[in-house]
Structure formats: C-alpha cells, structure tokens
Amino acid sequence: MAAGTLVAMTRIDKNSRATASGSPHAVSVRGLVKHYGETKALDGVDLDVREGTVLGVLGPNGAGKTTLVRCLSTLITPDSGSAVVAGYDVLRQPRQLRRVIGLTGQYASVDEKLSGRENLYLIGRLLDLSRAEARSRAEGLLERFSLTEAAKRPANTYSGGMRRRLDLAASMIGSPEVLYLDEPTTGLDPRTRNEVWAEVKRMVTDGVTVLLTTQYMEEAEQLASELTVIDRGKVIAGGRIDELKAKVGGRTLRIRPADPAELTATAAALDEAGLTGPGNALVDAETATVLVPILSDEQLTAVVGAVSARGIPLAAITTELPSLDEVFLSLTGHKASAPQDPAPALEEAAA
Amino acid sequence: MSAQSTTAAPPEEPVRTAGPGPDPSPAADRGDARIGLRAHLRHTGALVRRNLLWIRQDPESMMDAVLMPIIFTVLFVFVFGGAISGKGNQDAYVNYVVPGLMAMMGMNIAMGVGTGFNQDFQTGVMDRFRSLPIARSSVLVAKIVVEIGRMMVATAILLAVGFLLGLSISNVPGMFAAIALAMVFGSAIMWIFLTMGVVMKSAQAIQGMGFLVLMPLQFGSSIFAPTKDMPDWLQTFTDYNPLSSLADAARGLFNDAGPVAHDVWVTLIWSVVITAVMAPVAIHKFRTKT
Numbered sequence: 001m002a003a004g005t006l007v008a009m010t011r012i013d014k015n016s017r018a019t020a021s022g023s024p025h026a027v028s029v030r031g032l033v034k035h036y037g038e039t040k041a042l043d044g045v046d047l048d049v050r051e052g053t054v055l056g057v058l059g060p061n062g063a064g065k066t067t068l069v070r071c072l073s074t075l076i077t078p079d080s081g082s083a084v085v086a087g088y089d090v091l092r093q094p095r096q097l098r099r100v101i102g103l104t105g106q107y108a109s110v111d112e113k114l115s116g117r118e119n120l121y122l123i124g125r126l127l128d129l130s131r132a133e134a135r136s137r138a139e140g141l142l143e144r145f146s147l148t149e150a151a152k153r154p155a156n157t158y159s160g161g162m163r164r165r166l167d168l169a170a171s172m173i174g175s176p177e178v179l180y181l182d183e184p185t186t187g188l189d190p191r192t193r194n195e196v197w198a199e200v201k202r203m204v205t206d207g208v209t210v211l212l213t214t215q216y217m218e219e220a221e222q223l224a225s226e227l228t229v230i231d232r233g234k235v236i237a238g239g240r241i242d243e244l245k246a247k248v249g250g251r252t253l254r255i256r257p258a259d260p261a262e263l264t265a266t267a268a269a270l271d272e273a274g275l276t277g278p279g280n281a282l283v284d285a286e287t288a289t290v291l292v293p294i295l296s297d298e299q300l301t302a303v304v305g306a307v308s309a310r311g312i313p314l315a316a317i318t319t320e321l322p323s324l325d326e327v328f329l330s331l332t333g334h335k336a337s338a339p340q341d342p343a344p345a346l347e348e349a350a351a
Numbered sequence: 352m353s354a355q356s357t358t359a360a361p362p363e364e365p366v367r368t369a370g371p372g373p374d375p376s377p378a379a380d381r382g383d384a385r386i387g388l389r390a391h392l393r394h395t396g397a398l399v400r401r402n403l404l405w406i407r408q409d410p411e412s413m414m415d416a417v418l419m420p421i422i423f424t425v426l427f428v429f430v431f432g433g434a435i436s437g438k439g440n441q442d443a444y445v446n447y448v449v450p451g452l453m454a455m456m457g458m459n460i461a462m463g464v465g466t467g468f469n470q471d472f473q474t475g476v477m478d479r480f481r482s483l484p485i486a487r488s489s490v491l492v493a494k495i496v497v498e499i500g501r502m503m504v505a506t507a508i509l510l511a512v513g514f515l516l517g518l519s520i521s522n523v524p525g526m527f528a529a530i531a532l533a534m535v536f537g538s539a540i541m542w543i544f545l546t547m548g549v550v551m552k553s554a555q556a557i558q559g560m561g562f563l564v565l566m567p568l569q570f571g572s573s574i575f576a577p578t579k580d581m582p583d584w585l586q587t588f589t590d591y592n593p594l595s596s597l598a599d600a601a602r603g604l605f606n607d608a609g610p611v612a613h614d615v616w617v618t619l620i621w622s623v624v625i626t627a628v629m630a631p632v633a634i635h636k637f638r639t640k641t
Contacts, residue, residue, distance in 0.1 A: 073482045074481075075481055075482060077639070095385075095386070095484050098482055098483055099484045103479065103482045109475030109476055109478070109479060110476060110479065111474070111476045113404070113405050113409065114405075114408070118401075122398075122401050123483065125394070125396075125397035126394055126398075126480070126483045127484070128390060128393070128484075154408060170479065
C-alpha cells in the first residue's frame with residue numbers, strides 16, 4: 001500500500017500513479033454521477049476509503065450501491081465526477097486500475113461450468129501469471145478458502161457458501177490492493193454468512209482495503225470501521241460506525257425476566273439506575289421483555305449489573321441492531337425508498 | 352489448444368512518481384497501460400482453453416456440430432435429391448448439395464456463438480473478465496477460435512457422410528481452399544451474432560431473430576437448388592446473396608467445375624466488409640455493455 005491518492009482533478013500522466021504526500025485514501029470518489037435515462041443511479045456521490053480499512057456502503061436495493069461498484073471497477077463509465085482508486089484514475093487509467101482491484105459480488109462471478117481449480121487458474125493466466133505461478137496460486141487459494149476437496153468439481157455443484165468462497169478466492173488471485181465486495185452475503189444463510197465474514201476479516205488483516213456494499217446494518221458493523229449510507233444515489237450520512245450508531249440509537253437490549261410479573265420492577269430498576277437515557281425503559285408485554293437502548297458494551301454491563309443487584313432472575317438477554325429501516329428512519333425521517341429483504345438476524349427486531 | 356508457454360515480460364513499467372515506499376503487491380508492479388500482442392495471445396489462449404473445458408465438461412454441446420451434418424445431408428439428399436436430379440440420381444445431388452451445406456452449417460454454428468455468448472452474460476462471469484486487465488477483444492476472439500474448431504469438426508463429418516452417399520472430389524487442394532473460404536465467411540458472420548449476443552436480451556430472442564434472417568438467406572440461395580428456374584426478382588436476390596457465392600465457389604473448387612475466381616472474390620469481399628464493420632461494433636458493444 002504505497003501510493004497515496006490524489007483527490008483533485010490534477011492532470012495525470014497516462015502511466016503514472018497519482019500521489020499526494022500523506023493522503024491516506026485508497027479510494028477517493030468525488031461528485032460521481034451516473035444516470036440511466038431519468039433514473040439517477042448515482043447523483044453526486046463523494047466518499048473516501050482509508051488504506052487498509054473497510055468502508056461499508058449501506059443502502060436499500062436501488063440506492064446505487066452496485067452502480068457505484070461498477071463505476072469503480074471500470075465496468076461502466078460515470079457521466080461525471082472523478083474517482084481515484086489505489087492511485088489510478090478510474091476514467092483515464094482503467095487498465096492499470098484493473099490490475100490492482102478485486103471484485104466479488106452479485107454480478108462478478110465465476111464460470112459455473114469450470115471446476116474451482118480451473119476457474120482460479122484461468123484468472124491467474126488472464127492476470128499474466130506464468131502457468132506454474134497460476135497453478136500454485138490457485139492451489140494456495142483453494143487451500144486457504146477450504147476448497148481443496150471440491151477443487152475438481154464444477155462450480156455449479158458448489159453450495160452457496162462454497163460459491164462465495166470461490167468468488168472471494170477468484171478476486172484475490174491478483175493480490176489486489178483494493179477489493180470491492182458487492183453484497184457478499186445477500187441470500188446466504190446465517191452460518192454461511194459467518195463463514196464469509198470470517199474470510200473477509202482475514203483479508204483485511206492482510207492489508208487489503210475493502211469497499212463493502214450491504215443492506216444489513218449487522219454486516220456493516222461486523223466488517224466495516226466506517227460507513228457511508230446512500231439512498232437514491234446520494235450519500236445521506238457517513239462516518240465511523242459508532243458515531244452513526246449513536247445517531248441512530250445503537251443497539252437495543254431486550255431483557256426477559258424469568259417471571260413476567262417482574263417486568264415493571266425490571267424497568268423501574270433500570271430507570272432508577274439512570275441507564276435508560278432521557279426516556280424510560282420500554283415494556284413489551286407481548287413478549288414479556290424490557291427494551292433498553294444502549295450505545296456501548298459498558299452500558300450493557302451496567303444494565304446487567306443493575307438488574308442483578310435487585311435480585312431479579314433473568315431468562316434471557318439479547319441485543320438487537322437497528323434494522324436498515326430504522327437506520328433510514330432516524331437518518332432521513334423517511335423509510336428506505338425501495339423494498340428490501342429484512343436482515344436475517346434482525347427480523348425479530350421489527351416485531 | 353492450450354495457452355502460449357512463454358511468459359511475456361510486462362511491456363512497460365509505470366512511471367510512478369515518488370511513492371512513499373516499495374509496494375509489496377506484485378500485481379501493482381505491472382501497471383502497464385497497453386496490452387502487447389503476446390499477452391493478447393496468451394489471454395486468448397487461456398480463454399480458448401476455458402471454452403474447450405466446457406466441451407469436455409458437457410460433451411452434449413458438441414451434438415449439434417456432430418449430428419447436424421449427418422441429418423441435413425441425409426435429409427436433403429433423399430428428400431430433394433430425386434426431385435432435383437431425377438429419381439435414382441441422388442449421386443448428382445450429393446455433389447451439388449454438400450458444398451452448399453458447408454455454407455449453411457457455418458451460418459447455424461455462427462448463430463450458436465451468439466446464443467452461447469449471451470448466456471455467458473447471464474452468469475456474471477463476463478463482468479469478472481471485463482474487470483481484468485485484458486484486452487476485451489480477446490474474450491470475443493477466443494469464442495470465434497473455438498467455434499471455427501467446431502465448424503471444422505462439422506465439416507469433416509459432413510464430408511465423410513457425403514463420401515458415403517457418393518460425393519466425389521477431383522481437386523483435393525481445391526476442397527481445402529473451399530473449406531478455408533467457408534471458415535473465413537463463417538467467422539465474419541460470427542461477429543454479427545456476437546454483437547447480437549451482447550446487445551439482445553435473451554438467447555431465445557437471438558435464436559428467433561437468427562432463424563428469421565438465416566432461413567431466407569439460406570433458402571434464397573443456390574445452396575439447395577440451382578437458381579435458374581427461380582423467378583427473376585428472387586434470382587436478383589440470390590445473385591447478391593453471399594451464400595450463393597460461397598456455395599458456388601465451393602462447388603467449383605471441389606471438382607474444378609468452371610471458373611470460381613468471381614465467386615471466391617465476392618465471398619472474400621463480403622467477409623472482409625462484414626468483419627470490418629461488425630468486429631469493431633461487437634467489441635465496442637462488449638466494452639460498453641452496462
């Protein structure tokens with residue numbers, strides 16, 4: 001991760017990387033616009049991804065997430081604006097750029113008829129590795145992504161999780177500096193999703209910069225350090241995850257006393273301990289739980305302490321993240337503009 | 352066919368201005384903007400290999416190239432042979448129709464390129480290719496190379512069936528020249544279908560459209576029957592139909608029958624013009640497909 005990036009529209013030599021002393025951004029996007037007829041898929045997007053970090057781009061279906069990734073991976077040309085990725089200008093240096101990016105997502109996929117091994121070998125050859133290099137790189141990645149046993153089978157026989165792992169492996173062949181993950185876990189079951197998250201975290205520890213698009217607050221929280229929320233092609237919020245969470249109310253703690261008769265006592269204990277912020281703890285009689293908004297792990301510990309100090313036996317404590325809908329509601333005052341699937345783990349929260 | 356064995360050095364190092372330190376990523380050191388001819392060949396070879404692996408994976412995909420020449424030859428020789436050349440006189444029709452069928456099959460296989468290419472787009476693997484630092488034309492060229500291979504298989508089977516049914520060839524170099532001519536014209540037509548494969552929404556649409564265009568071209572030609580008894584307006588059409596030229600050129604070359612130079616030239620000119628117009632269109636559409 002050496003070359004810094006240049007944000008301004010300085011003239012860039014065809015073969016050189018833009019550098020600016022001290023600029024820590026691996027991805028810099030300014031005023032990116034892409035219209036499809038009347039539809040403004042991107043309507044002036046600005047964002048930065050610091051080197052070696054994960055930026056989550058959160059938004060509902062149709063918010064422009066995929067269009068953004070396709071612009072940044074040179075698959076489509078933006079109507080206006082600029083973007084510099086790993087020091088290369090997206091518009092003027094597409095070929096150099098393609099060498100230093102990896103792409104995994106809903107769209108960029110593998111050849112279903114080829115085996116896992118052949119897929120990786122093919123991409124290695126297309127990235128100008130020698131035959132021997134391409135072969136050993138493929139073996140290494142198969143090993144790393146636990147696909148060695150399935151290496152000979154055609155990709156269309158793989159399970160959903162194996163497919164995503166192969167997708168990830170495929171995008172890692174060129175040792176990219178910047179990796180785009182376009183909704184990497186949409187449509188996966190929770191266990192498989194956790195597998196993919198674990199792989200992404202490993203890549204980040206290797207120093208890859210990641211731009212991750214997602215519909216799930218939980219996924220963003222798991223993987224990203226910073227978040228950009230987009231809606232209808234526009235950035236509507238951005239910043240560190242904890243800042244945004246503070247803005248949207250953070251997590252909700254759901255406490256179920258062993259005896260439903262103690263619901264009110266539990267709520268009162270928390271109110272008295274001053275742990276429920278300006279409002280009161282909310283009693284949800286239907287599920288016999290008390291709801292408390294919390295912003296930090298320390299607060300969670302304090303809540304548990306306050307309840308046990310009263311000697312109230314508890315049956316369950318769960319934390320819930322705000323759903324995309326709730327995030328949108330608190331950031332924009334309106335519901336997410338397009339319908340989306342509820343995040344698998346968050347369905348309960350909506351109840 | 353496998354990829355080139357040589358590993359070309361990257362043509363140019365990027366002139367990187369003072370970066371803060373050496374970059375650990377090996378890929379980043381190859382920031383060359385241009386793709387050299389050797390790299391182009393290597394990429395095309397790797398993609399050809401991909402398409403050949405498909406055939407190994409799914410041998411049924413060769414069925415059309417294997418069965419089409421058998422079925423068409425048998426059908427046309429026995430159904431039309433008697434009517435056109437007189438009962439019991441099928442041998443004469445074999446010699447007439449086999450060179451024509453060679454031209455016809457090229458069209459049908461070319462149409463298959465378009466549908467196959469279209470299906471490639473549905474899976475998302477094309478986006479992967481398009482996000483790699485390769486000349487995007489190598490994806491299309493690889494497709495054409497493989498289809499020419501399939502055309503050769505189909506042609507070999509066509510000739511074998513033809514010989515069984517009484518085909519006679521007096522000019523073997525001429526036969527090879529005719530085959531080469533059919534390949535050149537077929538690959539030109541493939542650019543049209545590749546463009547359709549990129550532009551049109553579904554493989555079915557391409558197939559439907561393809562038949563609508565190919566049927567009049569194939570039957571409104573000298574492929575199946577001599578054109579001299581057709582109405583004048585149709586003869587005008589068949590005279591300008593490149594499939595007539597190709598079929599007539601092949602007939603002439605197979606058996607030294609009459610002058611072929613005119614038909615060969617007409618076919619070649621059509622091929623060059625179609626390729627010159629459609630190849631850039633196909634590559635452009637492929638490059639800018641959203």
